[in-house]
Amino acid sequence: MQLTGKSKVLQIHPTRQCNLRCQHCYSASAPDIQDSLPVALLIDVVTDAAVMGYNVVSISGGEPLLYSSLRELLHHAQSQGCLTTITTNGMLLSQQNLDKLQGVTDLIAISLDGVPISHNRNRGSNHAFEIMQSRLAGLRESGIPFGFIFTLTQYNLPELEWVAQFACEQGAKLLQIHPLELAGRAVELLSEEKPDSLEMSIAYLEAVRLQDLVRDQMFVQVDMVSQLALKANPAVIKPSPETGATQLSAIISPLVLETDGMVVPLQYGLSRQFALGNVQDTRLTHLADTWLKHQLSEFQILCEQALSVAATLSETKFMNLYEVIGQASQQSMIAALSDT
Numbered sequence: 001m002q003l004t005g006k007s008k009v010l011q012i013h014p015t016r017q018c019n020l021r022c023q024h025c026y027s028a029s030a031p032d033i034q035d036s037l038p039v040a041l042l043i044d045v046v047t048d049a050a051v052m053g054y055n056v057v058s059i060s061g062g063e064p065l066l067y068s069s070l071r072e073l074l075h076h077a078q079s080q081g082c083l084t085t086i087t088t089n090g091m092l093l094s095q096q097n098l099d100k101l102q103g104v105t106d107l108i109a110i111s112l113d114g115v116p117i118s119h120n121r122n123r124g125s126n127h128a129f130e131i132m133q134s135r136l137a138g139l140r141e142s143g144i145p146f147g148f149i150f151t152l153t154q155y156n157l158p159e160l161e162w163v164a165q166f167a168c169e170q171g172a173k174l175l176q177i178h179p180l181e182l183a184g185r186a187v188e189l190l191s192e193e194k195p196d197s198l199e200m201s202i203a204y205l206e207a208v209r210l211q212d213l214v215r216d217q218m219f220v221q222v223d224m225v226s227q228l229a230l231k232a233n234p235a236v237i238k239p240s241p242e243t244g245a246t247q248l249s250a251i252i253s254p255l256v257l258e259t260d261g262m263v264v265p266l267q268y269g270l271s272r273q274f275a276l277g278n279v280q281d282t283r284l285t286h287l288a289d290t291w292l293k294h295q296l297s298e299f300q301i302l303c304e305q306a307l308s309v310a311a312t313l314s315e316t317k318f319m320n321l322y323e324v325i326g327q328a329s330q331q332s333m334i335a336a337l338s339d340t
Contacts, residue, residue, distance in 0.1 A: 009056045009254035010049040010082075013268065014042060014073065016259045018063040020089055021124045024113075024151055024190055026183040026268055027259070029062040035259045039069035041279060043076045045257060048284035050080035053249030058085045060268075062259070065092040074104035085109060087149065089123065090132035098142045108139065108146040109176065112167070114159035122151075136170050147174025147218075152203050153193040154180075160203065164210045168217050177207055178223040179320040183269050197317035200224050204318050224318040230310050248288040251296070263287060265299065267322045271329035274299050302328055 015036035018029035046057055057077035064070055064086045074084045083106045090110040101108070113122040116129040123129075139146055148167045150160060160177070167175045179195050180186060186194075195203065204222055211220040248255065252265045261280035264270040274295065276287040306328040310319060 007056045007083075007253065008054045008249040009058055010046065010054040011058045011060060011254045011256045011268075012042060012045070012073075013060050013062060013257060013259045014039075014064065014067045014070075015062040017066045018061060018089075019066065019091060020063070020128065022089075022111075022185070023122050023124065024153075024180055024184075024186045026181060026186065027060075027062065028184040033062075035062075036067065037257075037259060037261060037280075039072055041261070042069075042073050042257075045279050045284050046073070046077050046080055046082070048288075049249075049255070050077075050082055052285065052288060053247045054253070054255065055082055055249075056085065057082045058087070058254070060087040063092065064088055065097050071100045071104055074101070078104055078106075083107070087111065089128065090135055091128060093132075093135035093139055095138055098138055098144070101144060102142060105144050107174070108144055109174070110146060110148050112148040112150055112163055114150070114156045115162055118156060118159060140171050145173050147172045147176060149176045149178060152177055152179045152195050152200070153190070154195045154199055155193060157195075157199060157203055157206065160206055161210065164214060164218075164220070168214050172218055174219050174221060175210075176221045176223065177203060179203075179323070181267075181320065181323050181326070183326070197319060200318040200320070223320060223322070225321045226318050227310055230307065230321075248292060251292075267326055270326055274302060274329055 013027060016027055016029040016033045017031065017036065018025075018033070019031060021030045049057070057074075059067075059070065059073065061067070065088055067073075070086070074086075077084045084104060085107040086101070086105060087109045088111070093108070110132065113119040119129040120126055148163065150163050152160075164175055179200055180190060180193060182191060182194050204224055204226075207220050207222045214220065254266060256264050256266065256268050256270070257279065258264065258268060261278040262272065263276040263279060263284065264272070265274060265276075276284075276291045279287065303325065306325045309324055309328060310321075
């Protein structure tokens with residue numbers, strides 16, 4: 001399953017500590033959470049992942065800039081031939097931190113939730129937007145490519161054009177539109193704001209319009225897929241060992257390392273029923289070999305279930321494919337528990 005095309009992504013969450021407590025945070029990160037993984041362990045994971053064919057290391061969180069060994073981790077990833085990205089709220093992009101990122105970071109993705117008042121509300125801070133914006137001049141001067149990630153809700157689509165214009169004005173190379181997922185803190189705080197399929201369909205069309213508007217200035221990426229596209233190419237959600245692939249990276253991308261050491265396919269918080277295991281116990285290469293031999297078939301069944309759910313949608317509608325798979329994994333876990 002390669003939902004990211006040629007990019008074979010290892011996504012690492014080295015810490016859940018964050019300077020903010022955002023309403024929609026899928027990992028429920030916060031200032032008072034100190035969970036983290038030792039950099040020596042992460043270096044081993046990156047080494048193994050590169051051997052397995054992963055070519056992008058994406059650092060998320062928590063806030064990656066609070067992870068003291070971030071530069072060391074990024075430098076090692078590049079030494080293994082991987083592109084490196086970090087996802088940040090942008091408030092901590094001081095000159096000192098930019099100096100640490102210089103030469104070891106291929107892309108910085110900054111979360112942006114809409115117009116300033118909306119952004120600050122979602123971030124739980126009256127100054128989140130203003131501080132982030134004040135860091136952008138230094139970021140441009142650093143020469144590190146950057147983009148913005150916009151979390152789409154049921155109600156903020158009218159703000160997307162403003163976000164796109166702001167991103168272009170700031171010199172961003174990417175605008176990624178990602179539908180809100182009911183995970184982490186969003187389950188409690190934003191349960192009524194998950195975009196429905198109609199809202200996602202309109203957002204997709206708006207993204208196409210915005211891409212035409214900005215043309216070559218910026219790439220507009222939409223994390224959605226239509227049911228029609230899935231019908232035309234069901235293999236995107238049905239990993240098969242019959243492709244001749246012997247490496248996990250040819251089947252699963254992204255591969256996600258959570259802050260407790262657990263490795264799961266596709267997205268943070270996927271049911272542990274489908275996890276590879278914990279890298280604090282066993283090297284990633286061994287976990288991957290065992291998973292391919294003993295758990296791939298179970299994961300194939302999960303993907304087939306998700307595909308069946310997707311098939312019930314109208315061909316004119318769009319969906320967040322990761323969320324469909326995640327929901328199917330939770331239902332599978334509930335079914336397994338009820339049978340015990």
